[in-house]
Amino acid sequence: MGSSTRILFCLTMLSNIHFSLAQDENQFIYNGFNGANLHLDGVAKIHPNGLLQLTNTSILQKGYAFYKIPISFNTSSSALIPFPSFSTNFVFAIVSETPDMGGKGLAFAISPSMDFSQALASQYMGLFNISNNGLPTNHVLAIELDTVRNPEFEDINDNHVGIDVNGLKSVESAPAAYFSSEEGKNISLMLSNGDPMQLWMDYDAAKNILNVTLAPIRSLKPNRPLLSTPIDLSQVLLENMYVGFSSATGPTASEHYVLGWSFNRTGPAQNLETSKLPQLPPKRKSSQKRSINIVLPIAATVVLVIFIGAVYFIRKKKYEEVREDWETEYGPQRFSYKNLYIATKDFKETELLGAGGFGKVYRGTLPNSNLQIAVKRVSHDSKQGMKEFIAEIASMRRLSHRNLVQLLGYCRRKGELLLVYDYMPNGSLDKFLFSRIKQSLSWFHRFRVLKGVASALLYLHEEGEQVVLHRDIKSSNVLLDADFNGRLGDFGLARLYDHGTNPQTTHVVGTVGYLAPELSRNGKATIGTDVFAFGVFMLEVACGRRPTDLQGLPEEQSLADWVRSCMKRGAILDIIDPKLEGKYLIEEMELVLKVGLLCSHPFPAMRPNMRQVMQYLDGNANLPETDSSISTSSFTPSNEASEPVFSFSSSYGKRSAHSVSSNESILHKGR
Ligand SMILES: Nc1ncnc2c1ncn2[C@@H]1O[C@H](COP(=O)(O)OP(=O)(O)OP(=O)(O)O)[C@@H](O)[C@H]1O
Ligand SMILES: *[C@@H]1O[C@H](CO)[C@@H](O)[C@H](O)[C@H]1NC(C)=O
Ligand SMILES: *[C@@H]1O[C@H](CO)[C@@H](O)[C@H](O)[C@H]1NC(C)=O
Ligand SMILES: *[C@@H]1O[C@H](CO)[C@@H](O)[C@H](O)[C@H]1NC(C)=O
Ligand SMILES: *[C@@H]1O[C@H](CO)[C@@H](O)[C@H](O)[C@H]1NC(C)=O
Ligand SMILES: *[C@@H]1O[C@H](CO)[C@@H](O)[C@H](O)[C@H]1NC(C)=O
Ligand SMILES: *[C@@H]1O[C@H](CO)[C@@H](O)[C@H](O)[C@H]1NC(C)=O
Numbered sequence: 001m002g003s004s005t006r007i008l009f010c011l012t013m014l015s016n017i018h019f020s021l022a023q024d025e026n027q028f029i030y031n032g033f034n035g036a037n038l039h040l041d042g043v044a045k046i047h048p049n050g051l052l053q054l055t056n057t058s059i060l061q062k063g064y065a066f067y068k069i070p071i072s073f074n075t076s077s078s079a080l081i082p083f084p085s086f087s088t089n090f091v092f093a094i095v096s097e098t099p100d101m102g103g104k105g106l107a108f109a110i111s112p113s114m115d116f117s118q119a120l121a122s123q124y125m126g127l128f129n130i131s132n133n134g135l136p137t138n139h140v141l142a143i144e145l146d147t148v149r150n151p152e153f154e155d156i157n158d159n160h161v162g163i164d165v166n167g168l169k170s171v172e173s174a175p176a177a178y179f180s181s182e183e184g185k186n187i188s189l190m191l192s193n194g195d196p197m198q199l200w201m202d203y204d205a206a207k208n209i210l211n212v213t214l215a216p217i218r219s220l221k222p223n224r225p226l227l228s229t230p231i232d233l234s235q236v237l238l239e240n241m242y243v244g245f246s247s248a249t250g251p252t253a254s255e256h257y258v259l260g261w262s263f264n265r266t267g268p269a270q271n272l273e274t275s276k277l278p279q280l281p282p283k284r285k286s287s288q289k290r291s292i293n294i295v296l297p298i299a300a301t302v303v304l305v306i307f308i309g310a311v312y313f314i315r316k317k318k319y320e321e322v323r324e325d326w327e328t329e330y331g332p333q334r335f336s337y338k339n340l341y342i343a344t345k346d347f348k349e350t351e352l353l354g355a356g357g358f359g360k361v362y363r364g365t366l367p368n369s370n371l372q373i374a375v376k377r378v379s380h381d382s383k384q385g386m387k388e389f390i391a392e393i394a395s396m397r398r399l400s401h402r403n404l405v406q407l408l409g410y411c412r413r414k415g416e417l418l419l420v421y422d423y424m425p426n427g428s429l430d431k432f433l434f435s436r437i438k439q440s441l442s443w444f445h446r447f448r449v450l451k452g453v454a455s456a457l458l459y460l461h462e463e464g465e466q467v468v469l470h471r472d473i474k475s476s477n478v479l480l481d482a483d484f485n486g487r488l489g490d491f492g493l494a495r496l497y498d499h500g501t502n503p504q505t506t507h508v509v510g511t512v513g514y515l516a517p518e519l520s521r522n523g524k525a526t527i528g529t530d531v532f533a534f535g536v537f538m539l540e541v542a543c544g545r546r547p548t549d550l551q552g553l554p555e556e557q558s559l560a561d562w563v564r565s566c567m568k569r570g571a572i573l574d575i576i577d578p579k580l581e582g583k584y585l586i587e588e589m590e591l592v593l594k595v596g597l598l599c600s601h602p603f604p605a606m607r608p609n610m611r612q613v614m615q616y617l618d619g620n621a622n623l624p625e626t627d628s629s630i631s632t633s634s635f636t637p638s639n640e641a642s643e644p645v646f647s648f649s650s651s652y653g654k655r656s657a658h659s660v661s662s663n664e665s666i667l668h669k670g671r
């Protein structure tokens with residue numbers, strides 16, 4: 001008898017537990033995450049005090065925390081049971097070493113799956129990748145807290161809140177701020193300043209309105225939301241969805257934290273109890289002195305230090321780096337030599353991708369993240385100028401465009417600088433155009449590459465915070481990613497020559513064949529000289545000829561002159577790359593040749609800007625009438641164009657930038 005009552009009792013207990021679970025599935029509140037029912041992924045972890053940390057300051061990482069039980073958004077219900085309203089509230093903090101070096105952000109996400117292994121870090125926020133970004137089949141709703149401006153997703157600034165549906169181009173976004181009813185105005189917030197902030201998201205299913213409200217931790221919920229967007233989520237949300245957080249770091253990184261979180265599928269989410277929330281780790285101080293009174297530990301420590309020191313010294317020689325005080329502010333960009341050494345298997349010859357005027361380029365796989373990289377070793381001696389150049393690398397961190405080869409960071413050693421880039425699996429375009437071994441690239445891909453490179457150059461010229469000149473556009477600096485999209489590389493590298501040189505002198509950086517006539521004369525790089533080189537590059541892609549290798553042409557003719565004269569004679573078929581075997585669209589081919597000639601016009605004033613070039617290539621503007629009788633060589637003193645002055649110097653390797661007098665040029669012969 002006794003045992004059967006016990007059994008009965010147990011069964012009641014079980015059904016009670018089941019009942020309470022079923023009730024709790026669609027609502028929960030966590031003031032701190034100790035014991036929380038979360039699935040963590042990536043680098044996310046929960047601190048002993050209950051603080052949820054999604055990422056640390058390691059670059060290109062992803063961190064996730066999702067509620068383990070799927071939430072039922074019953075989309076199949078009839079009009080009688082409306083698609084439910086729901087609401088969430090959480091407290092987050094974004095901590096970066098210095099406020100403007102942070103990246104990239106965190107998002108509250110509702111997703112049909114917790115598996116984001118295929119998603120990318122950096123601007124993809126750990127939620128999407130290049131191929132699925134924006135697809136309606138994703139069924140993902142995200143509220144992004146974004147601290148980097150990515151123009152390709154039309155981000156408004158580097159400190160905004162956005163509503164993302166299935167992709168990273170926000171449906172609506174606003175600079176981080178809240179409405180203070182006491183002051184009767186909006187007050188801006190800096191997301192990445194390290195202070196905890198609250199966010200509410202409320203969805204009204206009857207009216208199809210999504211509200212997002214932001215506020216500092218100490219204030220009440222503002223009565224006006226930051227975003228109030230009409231949106232029908234019944235097409236986005238599926239029956240079973242996971243709710244949680246995704247965070248990613250890019251080439252620069254912040255620590256992303258969540259302190260507390262409540263979610264309610266059937267009503268307004270309860271407010272969190274701020275006094276119960278876990279503390280953030282103390283802000284790092286530069287020096288902490290502690291007095292130790294006991295002698296024994298000191299002695300023990302000294303012995304240990306000597307021992308470790310000896311071991312360290314032996315290892316250090318191998319991985320020795322140069323690190324100076326001023327570099328600490330560039331922390332996140334900095335790679336350790338040891339990691340690069342491991343990544344490239346000791347800079348093995350088998351990992352060598354190629355060599356250029358600056359140095360050798362190696363393939364590598366970073367030990368922690370398995371990220372594939374390309375490491376360029378540039379030799380240099382000069383200390384002077386290096387500081388400015390590193391500052392420039394740091395400023396290039398914000399340059400990010402789908403047709404640029406992303407610069408990830410750098411490392412310095414004695415006598416050399418290592419630049420770390422995204423690895424481009426298909427190598428450089430010149431190999432496809434000129435190699436006899438590799439298969440030639442189809443016209444479809446060539447035309448797409450040209451448009452891509454044009455948009456990257458437009459981005460450098462006009463869309464960033466400041467004008468960036470590329471100064472070395474050519475086919476070997478255009479790389480092909482896995483899908484054979486063109487990506488412009490080595491941007492800004494030519495700047496290395498500008499620093500540490502005497503401002504009174506000028507010198508030319510660039511490659512013979514791509515230099516605008518005025519650049520050879522006065523050495524002054526401008527937007528127009530970039531456009532000129534781009535024009536030569538366009539002709540190169542259409543003709544399959546290097547601008548420096550014009551066998552069978554009159555001595556002083558340039559590629560542009562030759563194309564111009566052939567077009568004038570109507571002999572267009574002579575120009576076109578025979579490797580295309582006639583497979584191309586004649587309208588596109590003619591367009592490329594004409595725009596190429598216009599860009600490489602000897603008069604800078606006649607050249608279009610990159611925005612116009614994009615319009616021509618997209619067929620959104622008509623080309624102006626051109627005078628095809630103009631020849632480049634007639635405007636270029638022939639000794640400058642055909643007899644480059646080569647200079648070898650110890651300071652920056654082969655194509656070095658030591659100071660030269662104003663009428664001398666340092667040129668780089670195309671290979
Ligand atoms: N990010 C990358 N991913 C894959 N391969 C790369 C990458 N960067 C460079 N390479 C390869 O390394 C080769 C050498 O590059 P490098 O930039 O040093 O020389 P270059 O472009 O020929 O001349 P320059 O010094 O004028 O840029 C390239 O031709 C390319 O094949
Ligand atoms: C970040 O976390 C990862 C994984 O836990 C770890 O390997 C890495 O060293 C951490 N980076 C920093 C800067 O603490
Ligand atoms: C969803 O709604 C349909 C139609 O109203 C109903 O039959 C079904 O039981 C609901 N499912 C859940 C899991 O609530
Ligand atoms: C992108 O993600 C989707 C879905 O996770 C996956 O099927 C696809 O293979 C990924 N594509 C790339 C290029 O990684
Ligand atoms: C405050 O910001 C909101 C949302 O960005 C905007 O609609 C509103 O006009 C602003 N109000 C004031 C008083 O500036
Ligand atoms: C959303 O914001 C609007 C405008 O302030 C407000 O009228 C509405 O009640 C809010 N809806 C929800 C679900 O919070
Ligand atoms: C969810 O909403 C219901 C109805 O308004 C409320 O009773 C409950 O306390 C809420 N739960 C949470 C966790 O916010």
Ligand SMILES: [Mg+2]
Pocket residue numbers: 356476477489490
């Ligand atoms: Mg290059």
